[in-house]
Amino acid sequence: MKTGVYLAIYLRPSTNSKRKAAACALWILDGAVTYQLSRQTRFDGAVSYGLGLPRLNDDDLPDNVADAPLNQNFGANATLAHQFNKTAVEGRAGLGRSQTGPTKLDDDSLIDNGDQNSWTFSLGGRASREITPILSVFLRQ
Numbered sequence: 001m002k003t004g005v006y007l008a009i010y011l012r013p014s015t016n017s018k019r020k021a022a023a024c025a026l027w028i029l030d031g032a033v034t035y036q037l038s039r040q041t042r043f044d045g046a047v048s049y050g051l052g053l054p055r056l057n058d059d060d061l062p063d064n065v066a067d068a069p070l071n072q073n074f075g076a077n078a079t080l081a082h083q084f085n086k087t088a089v090e091g092r093a094g095l096g097r098s099q100t101g102p103t104k105l106d107d108d109s110l111i112d113n114g115d116q117n118s119w120t121f122s123l124g125g126r127a128s129r130e131i132t133p134i135l136s137v138f139l140r141q
Helices: none
Strands: 001-017 017-036 043-056 065-067 070-083 088-101 103-105 118-132 135-140
Touching: none
Parallel strands: none
Antiparallel strands: 001 017, 017 043, 043 070, 065 103, 070 088, 088 118, 118 135
């Protein structure tokens, strides 16, 4: 049985479509695993975590910002696939969370950014049937 594990940690600038310059520093942590449960069944899982801090001179922030808000993003995905002779089925699920901390102004007051926090959920699947060794039909949702 084959298994695989992937882990990456890197720093990359985040870009805004309106501006070419980097708007904030963004730390990203990604990890993925593939596990062959049996000859016909495979599990894939992935997680990611991002931590961003906008620059104080960012156009999206008020002029009197003392501390920019911390942005956090979390995502997790899982896939379970099984092969039944010439028919294959796959189920997928995903979960995501985006969270923005408070903005501290020069006068020590805070702006609550809780209205920008959000959850995302996803479910999906795929069924396919092999017609010939190079031709398959599938239904994906």
